[in-house]
Amino acid sequence: MSHSQESGGRRLDRRRFLTTAAVGGATIVGASALGGLDAEAAFAEPMPSLDAAIPAAFAEGRIVATNRNVLDVAGSHGERHLIQLTNATSIWKLRTTTAEAIEVGDGLYARGAAMPDGTIAADAVWVNIVNVYVTIRGIARDRLHLTHGNEELVGHIVPDTTTASYLGGALTADLSRTRIGQEAQVLGAWRPADGAIDIARVSLGH
Amino acid sequence: MACGSTSLWAGEATWFCCGNAWGSCGSAGTGACGTCQSGKNMAAWPNLSAACWDITRPDLCGENMPRRTCGAVMNVRHQCSGATVCVTLADCGPRTKSFCGEATCCNGACRTNRVIDLTPSAFTAIGSLSSGKLPVYIYE
Structure with a gap:
């Protein structure tokens, strides 16, 4: 399937939507312009084919705190990551699931877009x-x-x-x-x- | 050293973790080269050394790839999507001999035998961790 979908007459790729959603906050996230997403296909979508102007990001570590849709992650080598989840984020924890399944203490790998404020807007998160x-x-x-x-x-x-x-x-x-x-x-x-x-x-x- | 475009090999790419502080990867350490980290674009190669070859034995599956040592770089490209990631060799693997004949396909074309292991950072640049395997072309 294509991972870009028509929205308001213009083509909107998944990563552009992701960053827009993360910047725009809950109102935009709650009114997903993409509608239902095929989670398995979304997981498999390679990030490098997307908008080169938005740098790709990867994070690994253990969740030390959660605040709404933001995961505070301690990396294995002393780094710290804030991972933003949106309606466009695909989440795996033994199977495709939702953010409610994520717990403090879980380990994760996250792929997404680096935001100007230093957070990562996650495209996909693989938990544990x-x-x-x-x-x-x-x-x-x-x-x-x-x-x-x-x-x-x-x-x-x-x-x-x-x-x-x-x-x-x-x-x-x-x-x-x-x-x-x-x-x-x-x-x-x-x-x-x-x-x-x-x-x-x-x-x-x- | 820059990643090149000269064809080197093709087959299945799998993934492994290294340098993590969590999960059953916590005991994995930093690999044969001592530099491996899951969060960096790195890879394991079956012919990293003679000792490595004795463990992986890709020749038993008909894969006689050349030796490449710690620090060598390769471009790994998904056979179908074309997504590419540049990786640095940091470990020995995968255990090719244990999975001779295993194939991974997309768009009706298959790649056979495990020929490279990617770190999660590298693997997620071209596919999904939950798939476990990807069909790839390798360049240097």
Whole structure:
């Protein structure tokens, strides 16, 4: 699909709308000129193809406070980011979700546009997302026991969410072909409370 | 060093984290080169060194990419959108041999085998983290 949509007779790309929304505040945000957005497609939209006059920005870190639609994020290397969410922001936390699912203590990666006041107007935010190379050490009905490097991990199987891909095949909800000792890539959402992962997708290798 | 436009390789790009202070990435450290950070446009290459090659073994999937060492730069371009990001090599990876034959497609064209791992900053410049994989062309 196209990520630009007609608005008031002129073409309005997603990033231009995003920055306009962030600058204009709640009134503009609340009256989304874009209407419904395809969240998965929006996540996949590459930022570099958009308006070069608006610098792209990226942030990584852990949320230390939230204030309305602004996330206060402490970066892993001492930096600080203020991330603005708008109606045009796509949010992932195990699945596509809304800002209400974001909590203090969560980790995130955010992509967006750098605003003149130093904040980042977020185009997409991935909350607690991890993508780790693991070895399967144990299999239970509702979880996989994993090792990642020298670290032991629990990967929770989430009903109606967790899928598997065997040797590059199509995604399936059937995890019955997982085997102890298999190497795998697990994409999921980290749980800050206990360090476990809710599995979105496990790709089984050779 | 600037990123160039000479074709080097093609395949799947995946993503990994490094230098983070949170999540299961917290134990990842700063990679084989000691410089890797998720918030910078960096990458892992399967032939960063002989020791790295022994771990990744892309040749077992028919991928005999040349050696490139810490600090080398590459342009990574999404096969379909054309979005491009310039990355600096900072780690060894991905584990190509574990996923031989895996393909990622767009617009009916597929790229096979994991040939480069991007940091979240680099990966999000050309696609979505939740997709996990992208079909890419690599230039230097």
